[in-house]
Amino acid sequence: MITVHHLNKSRSKRVIWLLEELDMPYTLVKHQRDPNTNLAPESLKAVHPLAKAPIIVDDNVTLCESGAIMEYILNKSCTEQLRPIQNTQEYYQYLEWLHFAEGSLALPVISTLLMGMEKRSGASPLDHYIAKEIALDFTYIDNTLSKQTYFAGDNFTAADIMMTIILEIAGTLQLIDNKAHIERYLETVQQRPAYQLATSQG
Structure with missing residues (x-):
């Protein structure tokens, strides 16, 4: 099952939205911004060296960058939803x-x-x-x-x-x-x- 590392007030909402659209199961791990600096916490660095959200972990695959994550999830999906037929x-x-x-x-x-x-x-x-x-x-x-x-x-x-x-x-x-x-x-x-x-x- 895909684990989504989600940062509050961030673009990582995209990944949760996609998984909900596809009705795919996932585990959500929430990270909170530092209230003083508004920066991402050190807990994200423990998941990926860039310490940026979104990050997903799926077995031995750890991915950062929204576009790459979207394509990964769509490739794993059993349906052809949310991505048009290639070469159209x-x-x-x-x-x-x-x-x-x-x-x-x-x-x-x-x-x-x-x-x-x-x-x-x-x-x-x-x-x-x-x-x-x-x-x-x-x-x-x-x-x-x-x-x-x-x-x-x-x-x-x-x-x-x-x-x-x-x-x-x-x-x-x-x-x-x-x-x-x-x-x-x-x-x-x-x-x-x-x-x-x-x-x-x-």
């Missing part, structure tokens, strides 16, 4: 968005989050780059969702799980204000029972 247009859309979430979108979003937490006396060289990426990425996302219900087309997939969590962080930073299609999308996916179960884990 939907499959390549799925792959793009699965990797876009952490490959392109996470950097400007998390950078915005971190820069908002520090005391600043003026503009930084990063500001222009981050603003450009935010505008480019969220326009692309909103335009995509204006044409289809989910990121890989008409069907909900694991790419939606990857994208939703980073979009929620963006929402707390007001980066998706006035993006009607993104807001509609989030309202839709947040109604899923598996999402709500994952969210209840903290």
